[in-house]
Amino acid sequence: MNTMMRSAVSVGGPASLGFPRGAARTSIGEDAAVRLEVRNVYKVFSADPKPALSMLRQGASKAEVLEKLNVNVGVLDASFQVRTGEIFVIMGLSGSGKSTMIRLLNRLIEPSSGEILLDGKDLVSMSKAELIQARRRNMGMVFQSFALMPHLSALDNAAFGLEISGVSKAERHKAAQQALEQVGLGTYAHRYPREMSGGMQQRVGLARALANDPTILLMDEAFSALDPLIRTEMQDELLRLQREHQRTIVFISHDLDEAMRIGDRIAIMEGGRIVQVGTPYEILSRPADDYVRSFFRNVDASKVLRAGDVARYEATNTVIRLPGELTPALQQLRENHHNFGYVRTQDGRFEGVVSQTTLERELKGPQPRFINAFLPDVRTVNAATPVHALLALVADTEWPVPVVDDDHNFLGAISRALMLHTLVRGD
Amino acid sequence: MDSEIRIGKWVEDLVSFMLDHFQSTFDAIATVVNGFGGAIDYVLVGAPAWLLIGLIVAISLWRVGVGFAVFTVAALVLIAGIGLWTETASTLGLVLTATLLSLLVGVPLGVWMARNRVVESIVRTTLDFMQTMPAFVYLIPAVMFFGLGRVPGILATVIFAMPPAVRLTSLGIQQVPAEIVEAGKAFGCHDRQLLFKVQLPNALPSIMAGVNQTMMMALSMIVIASMIGAGGLGNVVLQGIQRLDIALGFESGLSVVLLAIVLDRITQSFGRTASAPGPARFAFLRRFLPVPAR
Secondary structure, three states: OHHHHHHHHHOOOOOEEOOOOOHHHHHOOOOOOEEEEEEEEEEEEOOOOHHHHHHHHOOOOHHHHHHHHOOEEEEEEEEEEEEOOOEEEEEOOOOOOHHHHHHHHOOOOOOOEEEEEEOOEEOOOOOHHHHHHHHHHHEEEEOOOOOOOOOOOHHHHHOHHHHHOOOOHHHHHHHHHHHHHHOOOHHHOOOOHHHOOHHHHHHHHHHHHHOOOOOEEEEEOOOOOOOHHHHHHHHHHHHHHHHHOOOEEEEEEOOHHHHHHHOOEEEEEEOOEEEEEEOHHHHHHOOOOHHHHHHOOOOOHHHHOEHHHHOEOOOOOEEEEOOOOHHHHHHHHHHHOOOEEEEEOOOOEEEEEEEHHHHHHHHHOOOOOHHHHOOOOOOEEEOOOEHHHOHHHHHHOOOOEEEEOOOOEEEEEEOHHHHHHHHOOOO | OOOOOOHHHHHHHHHHHHHHHOHHHHHHHHHHHHHHHHHHHHHHHHOOHHHHHHHHHHHHHHHOOHHHHHHHHHHHHHHHHHOOHHHHHHHHHHHHHHHHHHHHHHHHHHHHHHHOHHHHHHHHHHHHHHHHOOHHHHHHHHHHHHOOOHHHHHHHHHHHHHHHHHHHHHHHHHOOOHHHHHHHHHOOOOHHHHHHHHHHHHHHHHHHHHHHHHHHHHHHHHHHHHHHOOOOHHHHHHHHHHHOOHHHHHHHHHHHHHHHHHHHHHHHHHHHOOOOOOOHHHHHHHHHOOOOOO
16 A cells, blocks of 8 residues: 555656555545434343443443442443544544443444434334344444354355345346456355455455445444455455445544544544544544543554645635736735745645746737646646655655645645654654 | 162163053154155165166255265275175165154254253253164163164164254354354344244254254164164174174175265265355356346
């Protein structure tokens, strides 16, 4: 992956820096529709949860409840929203309640109290029959140990959910075959799980979860049992699938690198409580407490942060809006003491970079035009490009490197000073 | 004597009470078992020896391999040569009948036991009792309820041979990995689907081990049941004992052992590959099968 990104940087010409991650993080804004909402969910492992719940509501901690009532607390007042089309990672150490949390979402474990709304419908208050229908139609799940049926071929495993729903054999095999092809196992349909490697088995697990095209995909430490190399490969596979077709995914992980790599947003859990929810950048730059901070102590910021997180817009750059004249633009640059200006259209599209020198030269000509004042060989980078893949480019470029989104809208620029400042953050 | 706890007497009273009040039930059971056992016996004893031997050898070849098929030929031809083929076929019939009946009761009981704690504790205790009780003791109530002959022999054998089928079915279901059961639920299985599409298929190797154990125990018990007239090889063994005829005893004993080995290896093979349909030996046949449409 790293080598791939570096080679993308070295490709010449004024083309935008391609980076496979693309869509996911940049296009899911605050305004995206909420697909799953968890409201004040508690789970206490007890036949009668009431005493433990009332203790917790009065502010008791997990340890206190365990000591006084001998009741284990799984999840404590969890509330969060998962937006349509995002990968929402729930991260925590073992015992933090993350595995319980994901099982509450499809009621493999019954919540003790609270609401879980999937597309506005409360799963907690559903009858058993309604819940079964919701699981069949709207939910897919991928397990850490793959949990494939050993007596079924890859095709029948992928078709399992549809078989359970009563879909005819021809139809479910067609859907399962398509799902297997999506995960790159089209030709392995007739193999049995024991004839496949762990990575292949988990692809089948993924195909099984995709076959019924679920509204939400639950992934419980889905890649944790795989070798590091295969794990990265599967993360890329997931990101590729996500680019092709944006699904809403809740992903459980204990691996910070994984969470940072695939998560659009991350929820951090500790002792059954959700401590912080935010984008990787938000959590990294503003950790909610010392626990979260300690998590990120050894994180290499350049690997977590992406161009879009770092780029600054007006504060440190001069932005010239079209249509306009060259003379005021030059004036603007001189006033700001900036050598370079970033030209964008009215609707935000990035056009090019001008300098005081090129503007002055062009103004001496008979028919001054912005297009002739643009610096040659200006390279833009996509907002999703990780910062560490930009180091060389930023260091070698005289002007702050312009950052654009997938639609080539200008988001800002990264100067050498800004880059250095980013890398030494907070320390 | 009056101060003793007269538990034996109570059981005796219970048996005679049941005899007085449930005679028609016992008669019905006897009719069914006799019909079932009789039909199997009729087929196996009635079929020509070469046909039955050929069939068993074919199964050995299919399930186990060439080497074992050769052994099966040798073993069965030896039994026929000794002149005990009819008795062996009859014993095979009794064993199959008793095994089938044991499974018919034992597997559902095992499933129930795996799914219900109360049932589990009751059945577990009963099974412990059944397995430690000396085998001969079952013969007494069997005779009381059903007289002498094939039916009490088969039923005593069923009682004796059932525990492994129950235990290993229950164990198999309980040992299905938690995540596989969760996967079944997460994809929307209701209770019956969870049992038939997830738990039972995953428990199959264990259940097949139970079938194997049950069959072996049925074979050992059916020989003992000859004392109440079950027939088959057991009768010959019994004759050997009564006459102190070493030759007859050895020949009949050897026939039982050979039959046991053949049945054991064949049923074991079903346990081994229960989770993987189609033995690898025949994988090449897949090439000739039509490829499903994409």
